[in-house]
């Protein structure tokens with residue numbers, strides 16, 4: 674007997690992260706930049722870790738980067754992702770100075786440290802678009 678899978682967990686945008694989620698729907702990766710000291714940060718959060726200012730502007734990432742690390746998941750952390758196993762997650766150093774975690778779409782055997790990758794956008798649900806990476 675198969676038990677139906679629970680629904681995929683979805684993000685709940687906050688006042689600080691809403692521009693990030695909205696940007697993804699418009700196929701833009703938006704990063705917060707401190708309006709006081711210029712430090713770029715990711716993930717979205719209310720305060721700058723460098724100067725503790727809450728003043729923020731948003732910039733669009735170029736959509737390029739280099740592999741910092743990766744892992745191939747063989748066990749789902751949530752039952753909704755079981756059907757996607759195995760899947761590869763990469764941490765990518767963006768030229769904007771931040772690191773992002775996202776799925777890698779391609780053969781994980783191709784991965785190596787410093788590999789150039791390119792951002793793509795995956796429309797998961799009508800209201801949810803998520804970033805992923807392919808070889809650059």
Ligand SMILES: [Zn+2]
Pocket residue numbers: 707708709710711712721722723724725726
């Ligand atoms: Zn700052």
